[in-house]
Amino acid sequence: MSCFPTPGFAYVGGALHAEGVPLSRIADAVGTPAYVYSTAGLEANWHAYDDVLAPYRAKGLGIDICYALKANSNLAVIRTLANLGAGADVVSEGEMRRALAAGIPADRIVFSGVGKTPEEVAAALTVGIHQLNVESFPELEMVSAVATRLGKPAPIAIRINPDVDAGTHGKIATGRKEDKFGIDLSLARDAFARAKALPGLQPVAVAIHIGSQLLKTTPFRQAFGKVAELVQVLREDGIPISRIDLGGGLGVPYRPSDAEPDHHSYVAAIFETVGHLGCQVTLEPGRSLVASAGLLLARVNFVKEGLHRRFLVLDAAMNDLMRPALYDAWHTLLPVEEPSPASPLSPVDVVGPVCESGDTFAKQREMPPVAPGALVAFLTAGAYGAAMSGTYNSRPLVPEVLVTGDSFAVVRRRPSFEESLALEKMPDWLSPTPA
Incomplete structure (x- = not known):
């Protein structure tokens, strides 16, 4: 187990864990993006x-x-x-x-x-x-x-x-x-x-x-x-x-x-x-x-090579973690699969899928190579992460997971699209006219 600056999280056997649970197992169970908290x-x-x-x-x-x-x-x-x-x-x-x-x-x-x-x-x-x-x-x-x-x-x-x-x-x-x-x-x-x-x-x-x-x-x-x-x-x-x-x-x-x-x-x-x-x-x-006791787990959708910049496009967005857009806040971003100490670092812009230029988590962040489909984690995200999240672009709220030892539980599930639509009601004057 390597040293780690955040209590409750560490690389174990080359994979990032929340206590005794590999983050990849949580991603498989609840999908991404997801907040993970360590007891x-x-x-x-x-x-x-x-x-x-x-x-x-x-x-x-x-x-x-x-x-x-x-x-x-x-x-x-x-x-x-x-x-x-x-x-x-x-x-x-x-x-x-x-x-x-x-x-x-x-x-x-x-x-x-x-x-x-x-x-x-x-x-x-x-x-x-x-x-x-x-x-x-x-x-x-x-x-x-x-x-x-x-x-x-x-x-x-x-x-x-x-x-x-x-x-x-x-x-x-x-x-x-x-x-x-x-x-x-x-x-x-x-x-x-x-x-x-x-x-x-x-x-x-x-x-x-x-x-x-x-x-x-x-x-x-x-x-x-x-x-x-x-x-x-x-x-x-x-x-x-x-x-x-x-x-x-x-x-x-x-x-x-x-x-x-x-x-x-x-x-x-x-x-x-x-x-x-x-x-x-x-x-x-x-x-x-709570800040250091939580992280945001996300997956890389694409690695986009631009003429002047390289972009890491994630499935997490500003509506899931808005502190960078709101405060220019820094969150350390790590691959869930532990990179080799010899891995070269290169600058990337880390962005989300929301249709806003402000949907940017980091600019020219030095990162090791990360492939499409790989899991990454934003550290120190337990405070003002899920609490400030929303549904911009009609994206569902992010699930939250609490870990203790080698067990984990979903403590807020991701709502379905049908549940989100059910919160709204069409007024009578917009009801479809019977055929």
């Missing part, structure tokens, strides 16, 4: 946090890990993490219902999101949600009205925008003053004062989230320090803050050259900035729990 990978990513937290918990720091479902909302993935001790961070009623269906109790679910509806707030309060993270003054008024109408006080955190630039891609930055998320730090005291005055609200927490792809702890320290200062000011104002929601966790290395996340430094930053406040701390990692 061992999920467990390793969970313990990367939980094991580091243990000594700090022994020192009295209370920390809950609430998995951010937006990264991967498959029920089997959620259940695997729930069995390890995870709560949930959700941003829609649909995600909340998935968390509940996977076995996470309502009092361990945090409901975030900048655009919650009154119906979603009512559903969350009705099931007994742990906390609603409120992001604007109008939302405060709306939550108050819903809570008062239902007679169910709403435990809320107010999400503060600390104006800390995490230095990530602009489309995933969430903590700068120009981003849509949270209430400006300078307005925080006014927001909490308003929350205290409104009926039906219980302002108990300060929340922040500056992004999910940070590999350095300096931005975290800056943001957490601002939270600590705010908590002390709010307590002086008579607001009994007992919780802090510190948002998403560390990033993940997508490129071989990316730094490895340092969980010890991350947790130390938490303890050293907010540990003295006596607050219960919530972390909301998503990407770092």
Whole structure:
């Protein structure tokens, strides 16, 4: 078995495996493209946090890990993490219902999101949600009205925008003053004062989230320090803050050259900035729990030789994995059949079959020879892969497979074309005229 950068996946006997299962066997059973998740990978990513937290918990720091479902909302993935001790961070009623269906109790679910509806707030309060993270003054008024109408006080955190630039891609930055998320730090005291005055609200927490792809702890320290200062000011104002929601966790290395996340430094930053406040701390990692535990399995349709470029045309497309088209994201691509160390590398554009120039996974990527019909795997695709997939070009949703040891199960099947068509209905005026 050769060394491999992703937990749960390795070349064994010249073939890429998910734990004890050859990926070729999965491809034969479910077809391609398909997402494949490793239980061992999920467990390793969970313990990367939980094991580091243990000594700090022994020192009295209370920390809950609430998995951010937006990264991967498959029920089997959620259940695997729930069995390890995870709560949930959700941003829609649909995600909340998935968390509940996977076995996470309502009092361990945090409901975030900048655009919650009154119906979603009512559903969350009705099931007994742990906390609603409120992001604007109008939302405060709306939550108050819903809570008062239902007679169910709403435990809320107010999400503060600390104006800390995490230095990530602009489309995933969430903590700068120009981003849509949270209430400006300078307005925080006014927001909490308003929350205290409104009926039906219980302002108990300060929340922040500056992004999910940070590999350095300096931005975290800056943001957490601002939270600590705010908590002390709010307590002086008579607001009994007992919780802090510190948002998403560390990033993940997508490129071989990316730094490895340092969980010890991350947790130390938490303890050293907010540990003295006596607050219960919530972390909301998503990407770092699931990304490396999943890959997208695809097959080469054609190798197209152009005048100026060579194209590897896959059966996977941008609707299956849209991160490259959306974020210019990098995913390491490996042949399922292990290439010889002596195999020559040559540049290829890796593309899909969708009728868009944006349906491109990589440009001029150095790859060993790969023949038509061969299987390839996009690594670190367990986060924002299947969760963001769609049916553009009327392509069916991709199946998802969970592996444990030498067993695997289809945890979301590929719908048939007939099932997709059955979701739609022809209006009466377009019905065919009887002969």
